[in-house]
Amino acid sequence: MSTKTFASAADLEEKKVTFEKLSEHAYAYTAEGDPNTGIIIGDDAVMVIDTQATPVMAQDVIRRIREVTDKPIKYVVMSHYHAVRVLGASAYMAEGGEQIIASRDTYDLVVERGEFDKASEIGRFPRLFQNVESVPEGLTWPTMTFEGKMSVWLGSLEVQLIQLGRGHTKGDTVAWIPSEKILFSGDLVEFDATPYAGDAYFSDWPQTLDNVAALQPEKLVPGRGAALTTPEQVQAGLQGTRDFIKDLYASVQAGVAAGKDLRAVYEDTFAQLQPKYGHWVIFNHCMPFDVTRAYDEATEHQHPRIWTAERDRQMWLALEG
Numbered sequence: 001m002s003t004k005t006f007a008s009a010a011d012l013e014e015k016k017v018t019f020e021k022l023s024e025h026a027y028a029y030t031a032e033g034d035p036n037t038g039i040i041i042g043d044d045a046v047m048v049i050d051t052q053a054t055p056v057m058a059q060d061v062i063r064r065i066r067e068v069t070d071k072p073i074k075y076v077v078m079s080h081y082h083a084v085r086v087l088g089a090s091a092y093m094a095e096g097g098e099q100i101i102a103s104r105d106t107y108d109l110v111v112e113r114g115e116f117d118k119a120s121e122i123g124r125f126p127r128l129f130q131n132v133e134s135v136p137e138g139l140t141w142p143t144m145t146f147e148g149k150m151s152v153w154l155g156s157l158e159v160q161l162i163q164l165g166r167g168h169t170k171g172d173t174v175a176w177i178p179s180e181k182i183l184f185s186g187d188l189v190e191f192d193a194t195p196y197a198g199d200a201y202f203s204d205w206p207q208t209l210d211n212v213a214a215l216q217p218e219k220l221v222p223g224r225g226a227a228l229t230t231p232e233q234v235q236a237g238l239q240g241t242r243d244f245i246k247d248l249y250a251s252v253q254a255g256v257a258a259g260k261d262l263r264a265v266y267e268d269t270f271a272q273l274q275p276k277y278g279h280w281v282i283f284n285h286c287m288p289f290d291v292t293r294a295y296d297e298a299t300e301h302q303h304p305r306i307w308t309a310e311r312d313r314q315m316w317l318a319l320e321g
Contacts, residue, residue: 018227021068047152058091072096101143117307160175167205167209169200
């Protein structure tokens with residue numbers, strides 16, 4: 001296996017942004033496999049789901065929101081704690097933001113590993129942190145937390161924030177508009193993009209996806225990839241994510257059962273999954289992190305270990321060096 005450039009450090013190509021109207025109230029900000037942002041416009045306020053990675057990058061989302069409404073952006077929702085999703089929050093707070101909402105589990109992860117994750121992610125994917133100097137010092141902290149489920153009313157429009165189970169992280173939150181059957185999944189669901197699973201719960205994730213499916217969403221904005229605008233596309237997104245998680249974990253479990261070490265398991269799993277999933281965005285980036293986490297879960301670490309910038313590099317050298 002040839003040595004690959006670390007994570008996505010070599011990915012410098014700018015992506016085309018699409019701002020797509022899904023309904024009277026819902027929009028999707030997508031960018032050819034880069035992290036997505038969801039927008040919900042109610043009677044009296046706007047909610048943003050996932051912020052982009054820096055305040056400067058968030059300004060492009062705000063500009064597009066302002067093309068369709070002048071209502072204040074009152075709510076920012078963190079679908080989970082990863083830096084690439086949350087560090088742009090201050091831009092929305094400057095637009096009248098009142099609350100940054102996250103699950104209590106996500107808050108606890110920020111406390112435990114937020115600083116480490118921030119340094120780690122900036123090193124992995126520098127293009128996604130344009131003008132990183134615009135990020136305020138410190139971390140992005142939720143101002144409101146919930147456990148399990150809460151409703152936010154944007155005038156007469158109800159948005160449900162729900163924890164459907166562990167998957168991408170233990171704190172994953174979806175935003176659900178029940179009246180329109182539109183769901184914003186965060187990184188629980190990806191479409192034509194490789195799920196990052198370095199902080200995942202492989203044993204839980206498929207059931208969590210079944211819980212997403214049980215809501216019967218007719219439209220879905222995934223964490224990465226194009227907005228899914230028909231029930232058939234939603235099903236394809238769920239199935240693709242589910243298949244990847246199951247295929248990867250099954251390969252890793254088989255390697256562990258055979259007594260293979262992490263590098264051998266990684267090489268076997270990469271070879272098995274590459275023909276089916278290798279064309280997906282960030283496949284080469286994600287696979288070392290994903291297999292390492294799966295190996296941990298299949299052996300002695302029920303909960304994800306903290307990634308640091310140093311651990312990232314050591315792992316990459318061990319598997320790709």
